[in-house]
Amino acid sequence: MQMNIGRCGKVSISCVAPASKSYTHRALIIAALADGESEIIGQLDADDTRMTARALMNLGVRLEWCRECIRVRGMGGHLTAPADDIDIQDSGTSMRLLTALSLLADGPVTLTGSKRMQERPLGPLIDALNAVGGNIRYLKKPGCPPVSIDGTFSGGDITIDGSISSQFISSLLIAAPYAAENTRIHLLGEPVSLPYIMMTIDSMQAFGAEVFVDDGLDGETIFSVSTNHHYQERRYTIEGDFSSASYWFALAAICGGFATVSGLNSHSAQGDRRLLDILRNIGCSITDNEDGITLTRDRNIPLRGIEVNMADCPDVVQTVCMVAAVADSPTRITGVHHLRMKESDRIAAIANGLTALGGNVSVEEDAITIHPTPLHGGVIHPENDHRTAMSFAVLGCYVGDVTILDAGCVTKSYPEFWEELRRIWQDAVSC
């Protein structure tokens, strides 16, 4: 499927944010470990969250996926080893979060995924788990899925590199209440995507776990999890997703007009909430009231380039780059090395895509700079990366004559994206 995007003028957007992908994954997994039956309300129904649910069912969890909620029969920390491999396809969060948890199964578990997943790193998590009772083997390329997971999870002191993916730490944390002894996780290196660890802790605490965050003597961060507090059944509502909402805020920032998005928690632990501060610094105004969060951009006032570190919020880097491409001065974004290991190499995707539209991008080891230039139409190959497809579609509404190939890849996180964009586009001022 391909999408051809035409130019539109000022937009008037009112929409509801899709539910958070990250919170849906976490709630499913934690409810599956809990004692009793939980109800997850307002979940995200997308490829990745379905993948986590399916994997949990393969591990013996009984769940009922309804339109408005998911009912999960918790296994009290015990899982059943499946006879077949579990194929997680493209969902990095499912792969990483289910790795430590698989040590709670009553036999070996094999986790595999798509061709791209088999290139995404897993090594630091496997090293950490093998040091505390795991017997995990790589079945193809060392350091990557597929893996065969066997052994136990003793807990105790665990040291792990946090500079590649926060999902390794989230994986250890979520399984830790069921380790043999209390767990203390010591982070090495400059951690990336830290707010996702806080979202994990937030979800664990919501289901009754005891987790503490402390600073060690030499400034290291230590996460402590007690085995005395197992997860308990509950009703849990999923809040809106700031990463998905980012496309509508960016569309108003680029084309002018406003975007009001409801369903978002303005005090959320989601790091992508920072997008609003970034867009404010670029020249937009933001208000928050009972209708939702509104971004307004007056097209007579030019957007200005900024310098910003986005190590904490990798999933909105592409969104910010699209806005930066129409500003009146360059934007330099640092703290982005981990974007090379997502669904695609996102630094290359931004550079290639903008270049195809006449843009000028310079890339460093851990930074990307967008030098605004006049843009023209062109063809974008998202290489199966939903965020590339969605962010270039937004820029396409300003540039016009942009074709997004392989547009179906948005179902990973936002199946209704094209429908929503069509509705917004039709309501916009035509150019």
Ligand SMILES: O=C(O)C1=C[C@@H](OP(=O)(O)O)[C@@H](O)[C@H](O)C1
């Ligand atoms: O834990 C999570 O839910 C996620 C963590 C982030 O990954 P990294 O920690 O690998 O940067 C983010 O990019 C991903 O979309 C979701």
Ligand SMILES: C=C(OP(=O)(O)O)C(=O)O
């Ligand atoms: C990186 C992402 O997801 P995951 O790591 O779960 O594949 C994403 O949604 O942008």
